[in-house]
Amino acid sequence: MRKFVRRELVHVAAMMSVLVLGVRCAGELDEPASDESHLMLDNALLVAERRGLQLCVELDPALEGRGQELMETLKSDVAAIKERHPLWEKAGFGQAPVRVQRGCPGAAMPSGRLESKGAMVGPGVSARPSPFRTFVYIVDDAKAQEVLGEQPAIRARAELMKVEDHVLAEVSTALVVRASALGTSSFQETWLTTGLGLRPLSEPAEVTPADFVPKLSEGSGVAP
Numbered sequence: 001m002r003k004f005v006r007r008e009l010v011h012v013a014a015m016m017s018v019l020v021l022g023v024r025c026a027g028e029l030d031e032p033a034s035d036e037s038h039l040m041l042d043n044a045l046l047v048a049e050r051r052g053l054q055l056c057v058e059l060d061p062a063l064e065g066r067g068q069e070l071m072e073t074l075k076s077d078v079a080a081i082k083e084r085h086p087l088w089e090k091a092g093f094g095q096a097p098v099r100v101q102r103g104c105p106g107a108a109m110p111s112g113r114l115e116s117k118g119a120m121v122g123p124g125v126s127a128r129p130s131p132f133r134t135f136v137y138i139v140d141d142a143k144a145q146e147v148l149g150e151q152p153a154i155r156a157r158a159e160l161m162k163v164e165d166h167v168l169a170e171v172s173t174a175l176v177v178r179a180s181a182l183g184t185s186s187f188q189e190t191w192l193t194t195g196l197g198l199r200p201l202s203e204p205a206e207v208t209p210a211d212f213v214p215k216l217s218e219g220s221g222v223a224p
Contacts, residue, residue, distance in 0.1 A: 042196035043092030052096025056104035122158030144178035153177035
């Protein structure tokens, strides 16, 4: 696959924002099998050892009785993006069938209010990121009010990988979403697309090569 032109979609670069020295490493995950993973700069999977798009899902315990229904709705949302998004194949998502499964590694349900900028939900830093490009946390309305306020969803960082000394790149995204937002066009066109590292479908339709390369920086704190 050709390397994409390094331009366009400022929000995509922002989504791939980087944490720097001062972030405490989380425990390593079991996958992939190699000692270290490798950042991939030519598509939205971001980790060379990932062979296709995979999402993991955590459900609020209050929603357990609706688990199958919500999983099927989320799968339908992903299928809708697959059919409609002009950059799906270029993003590397056509390499293998999409997988959506229950259970995320090292991931407790978020509690307490999340900020819309710079939030972290998930395993954190690892030399071996999971195969999951996107972590989805589905909360009921009561928990959503506590965690999301009036927003339908929040995008957060899930996993970060060391690129070089003192430089970390976000390689997995977290979406914390209220159950009632699943299956809606706004979730599909804005939140789910950005959670996958794609341009929102709600933006103008001009198709230009996306920049999937994470923005890298150095310093002694947390990059905005």
